[in-house]
Amino acid sequence: MGRVFWAVFRRDLAIAGRQRGVLVHQLLFFVLVVALFPLGTNTDQAVLLAVAPAVLWMGVLLSVLLSLNGLFQTDHEDGTLAQYLLSSEPLAVIALAKMIAHWLASGALFVVAGPVLMLMLGVPLDVLPVMMLTLGLGTPTLVFIGAIAAALTLRLPRAGLLLGLLVFPLYVPVLIFGSGVIRGAIVGLPYAGAVYVMAALCVLAITLGPWAIAAALRIGFDA
Amino acid sequence: MHVRLGHDEKTVVSLTMDKGVKQRFHRLGSSPYFYDASARWAIWLAVPAVICIAYAVIAGLVYVPPDYQQGDVFRILYIHVPSAWLSLFGYTAMAVAGVVALVWRLKLAEIFIAAAAPVGASFTFLALVTGAIWGEPTWGTYWVWDARLTSELILLFLYLGVIALHRSIASPRAAGRACALLSIVGVINVPIIHYSVVWWTTLHQGATLGLTGGSNMDADMLWPLLAGALGFTCLFGWLTLWGMRVQLLWRERRSRWVMKRIAHG
DSSP states (O other): OHHHHHHHHHHHHHHHHHOHHHHHHHHHHHHHHHHHHHHHSOOOHHHHHHHHHHHHHHHHHHHHHHHHHTTTHHHHHTTHHHHHHHSSSOHHHHHHHHHHHHIIIIIHHHHHHHHHHHHHTTOOGGGHHHHHHHHHHHHHHHHHHHHHHHHHTTTOTTHHHHHHHHHTGGGHHHHHHHHHHHHHHHHTOOOHHHHHHHHHHHHHHHHHHHHHHHHHHHHHHHO | OOSOOOSSHHHHHHHHHTHHHHHHHHHHTSHHHHHHHHHHHHHHHHHHHHHHHHHHHHIIIIISOOBTTTBTGGGGHHHHHHHHHHHHHHHHHHHHHHHHHHHSOOHHHHHHHHHHHHHHHHHHHHHHHHHHHHHHHHHSSSOOOOHHHHHHHHHHHHHHHHHHHHHHOSSHHHHHHHHHHHHHHHHHHHHHHHHHHHHHOOOSOOOOOOSSSOOSSOHHHHHHHHHHHHHHHHHHHHHHHHHHHHHHHHHTTTSHHHHHHHHTO
8 A cells, every 4th residue: 555655656756747837837827827916906005915815826826726627637548547457556645646646746736936025015025934835735725625526527628617617616724824824924813713714624635525426436437 | 917926925025015015115216106196196285385474474464563673674584594494405305215225226216406406506595695695794704704604605505516517417326326326415414514614613693593492582582483484395396396297208208108198298
């Protein structure tokens, strides 16, 4: 079980490392969404500061959504997924390895890119560590929940729109707590409770998620 | 082939003991039996639905005195509250059916989800619309980003997600199982979404009806409301049952029992 975990984990990381273009595109997309936002309003610092947390998290949500499309696609096309499904190893462990590798390759980008963008929107420097913490706790949750929907829509043509419809309602808590913590930190309200809730959601998604992803993969493969 | 018979004596004894129950359960799984029987059951949902809703509407509009603060506006609650109750009840029922569908692979549970989703979504929509109509004279605006309104809106999106997923997958079996899993994932999220939205903001008037502790409502106002809730629940069951019958006919449209029933009208 451990061997299968490491094998899948290393394989997916290696693939991600060799397709750096995809990661760069995702990062660029995220930067563009956030950077274009001020162009739609004005340069008033107070306005930008008020919407900065929401803009950041909407950028994250959209980027994660786009990355979900390809989550199982190549594995499905080259037959790897069929082998995973046939394998006697638990599918949930394989799913867990895949998700962690995917998060390390793509989700971690947000944690790194977020602070730079937030400085551009005028968020004070001392808020940034908390903001990175929420990104670190929130993005795995998004990936694990989103993967369930991605697995269900695996073989559907034009699944992208449907995927958004399925996952965005489930992303509401992460959006609320993620931007709420940053807003609280900016205006100096206590935010520790919300950080703990985000950590709890993260743990919940990582522990229950793989089982749901495994079940969804079996269903999606039949669809 | 109802029950696979075992050879040892013990199995035979236990089989004869609960044979009746088991037979009923297995008969329920047979599509023609369910189709014919559900037509008879429908009347037991339709009659209470019509009576209770009629009583709730007439009593709510005519006999109940106007509220000392809100005047006549509050009368919309006889539609609003039962709709809101069913929006939650419907999704929970879908998730329970989802567990049944995934664990016991019962076809009827899958069909229940497919049939209940549009009905539940309609009630959620009704709750939102009546809430907006009530909000305009009371709060001065049709939409407020308050906790319960917002979670109701997200719930509507969850319903629409299930419906969209069901429509997108061509194979009925796979569509049913996919929706079953999505409903379970959704129902785990419903309380989390609700409490996150409550944390986000609270402006709504507190809940008036509670199971524990007394309700802050006069009995004259309360009885039509409870009747409305019961009537709407029966209506939900009735509509879902008919939806299931339609789903069943469509799914098995090429089988002999459907052909026979359609030929006979």
